[in-house]
Amino acid sequence: MLWNACKRTIGNEDKGMYHVDNAVIMAAGTSSRFAPLSYERPKGLITVKGEVLIERQIRQLKESGINDITVVTGYKAKEFQYLKGKFGIQLVNNPYYNTRNNNASIKVVENILSNTYICSADNYFSQNPFEREVDSAYYAAVYSDGQTKEWCMETDSDGWIRKVTIGGENAWYMLGHTFWDERFSSAFRAILDEVYDKPETSEKLWEDIYIEHLDHLRMKIRKYPADYIFEFDTLDELRIFDKSYINNTHSRILRDLASKLGVTEADIVHINCLKDAKSTEAIGFTFNVSGHHYSYLYDGGLRD
Numbered sequence: 457m458l459w460n461a462c463k464r465t466i467g468n469e470d471k472g473m474y475h476v477d478n479a480v481i482m483a484a485g486t487s488s489r490f491a492p493l494s495y496e497r498p499k500g501l502i503t504v505k506g507e508v509l510i511e512r513q514i515r516q517l518k519e520s521g522i523n524d525i526t527v528v529t530g531y532k533a534k535e536f537q538y539l540k541g542k543f544g545i546q547l548v549n550n551p552y553y554n555t556r557n558n559n560a561s562i563k564v565v566e567n568i569l570s571n572t573y574i575c576s577a578d579n580y581f582s583q584n585p586f587e588r589e590v591d592s593a594y595y596a597a598v599y600s601d602g603q604t605k606e607w608c609m610e611t612d613s614d615g616w617i618r619k620v621t622i623g624g625e626n627a628w629y630m631l632g633h634t635f636w637d638e639r640f641s642s643a644f645r646a647i648l649d650e651v652y653d654k655p656e657t658s659e660k661l662w663e664d665i666y667i668e669h670l671d672h673l674r675m676k677i678r679k680y681p682a683d684y685i686f687e688f689d690t691l692d693e694l695r696i697f698d699k700s701y702i703n704n705t706h707s708r709i710l711r712d713l714a715s716k717l718g719v720t721e722a723d724i725v726h727i728n729c730l731k732d733a734k735s736t737e738a739i740g741f742t743f744n745v746s747g748h749h750y751s752y753l754y755d756g757g758l759r760d
Contacts, residue, residue: 473589474571482561483577484530484553488738491729492709500577510577520586528561556658569641575633580686593640594678596632615676632685
């Protein structure tokens with residue numbers, strides 16, 4: 457596998473192998489782009505190819521010997537409660553999920569960060585990417601042939617990330633999980649504590665903070681094949697990966713719309729989130745049916 461090529465010792469800067477202490481799965485966000493399914497249930501609880509996304513990820517972690525797992529919840533937090541009994545994981549609530557970006561999810565678990573996997577509940581791994589021992593902090597990456605709007609990484613000859621740009625061409629870009637060794641966790645925690653209360657920090661991803669401090673937060677790239685890590689930003693993207701969603705979206709809203717318009721769920725395509733211009737909160741979505749453009753508002757129904 458491609459990621460094996462990155463597993464080599466980096467002189468005196470490497471401490472050797474890190475024994476993984478725990479994993480944090482971030483599941484607090486609203487995932488508004490995944491309309492309307494995310495309006496009806498958290499995206500991490502969507503079933504993909506017969507498995508609930510977050511359940512598959514928890515199983516993969518446990519299969520790798522990582523049993524200390526914490527899920528950070530926020531949006532529709534109660535729907536994750538069953539995971540405690542089913543898998544013996546811990547739940548930590550992020551009360552700021554709707555007013556801050558994901559730096560708040562890191563903040564609420566900062567006291568448990570050590571040699572830690574940081575994961576997103578909505579990733580689908582075709583194969584298990586987790587290991588019990590890891591040689592350095594890293595961010596998972598896949599390769600883009602041609603242009604991409606994703607976060608692209610440039611590295612030195614040893615694989616250490618030296619620059620990250622939003623958008624690029626023929627480049628490795630951030631996708632999937634990341635591993636923080638104890639040194640990275642300690643440094644990031646100190647920086648987060650220093651900048652957390654600044655007004656400009658609330659809108660930042662934790663990755664934004666990382667990029668602003670690359671000189672102090674050392675992390676390598678971990679390269680994966682294109683068919684290894686998947687993320688679905690929209691229902692249209694999910695339908696390409698799991699074709700069962702073409703005819704059955706598992707959405708009450710889309711089922712009712714199809715009935716009202718006299719079409720099938722497969723006819724409803726190009727679904728995009730609608731946000732309030734002032735609050736930026738999701739208020740509905742737009743979609744197409746046979747070339748006709750429609751809007752649906754969560755509090756007002758269908759509009760032609």
